[in-house]
Amino acid sequence: MKKEIHPKNYRMVVFKDFSCDEAFLTRSCAATKETIVWEDGKEYPLVKLEISSASHPFFTGKMKFVDTAGRIDKFNKKFGSSKFAKAEMEE
Numbered sequence: 001m002k003k004e005i006h007p008k009n010y011r012m013v014v015f016k017d018f019s020c021d022e023a024f025l026t027r028s029c030a031a032t033k034e035t036i037v038w039e040d041g042k043e044y045p046l047v048k049l050e051i052s053s054a055s056h057p058f059f060t061g062k063m064k065f066v067d068t069a070g071r072i073d074k075f076n077k078k079f080g081s082s083k084f085a086k087a088e089m090e091e
Contacts, residue, residue, distance in 0.1 A: 009029045014045070017050070
């Protein structure tokens with residue numbers, strides 16, 4: 001195996017799907033700010049997910065409504081007052 005090919009921050013990370021409250025522990029180099037205590041009692045970095053294989057309709061066979069309107073409203077609230085939005089409204 002080649003040496004020095006993995007990033008330096010490659011470590012165990014918990015990915016948690018908050019739509020169905022499922023979590024799994026795996027290796028990753030994803031940047032995180034939060035941590036969580038796992039089933040083994042150790043603390044690991046936490047990556048929050050909206051959809052994973054535990055909640056995606058392709059894997060579960062169940063259709064689920066995704067709140068796209070809430071995301072659009074959140075985007076407009078965050079960036080609606082930017083100079084680019086104001087330029088489009090004037091035209």
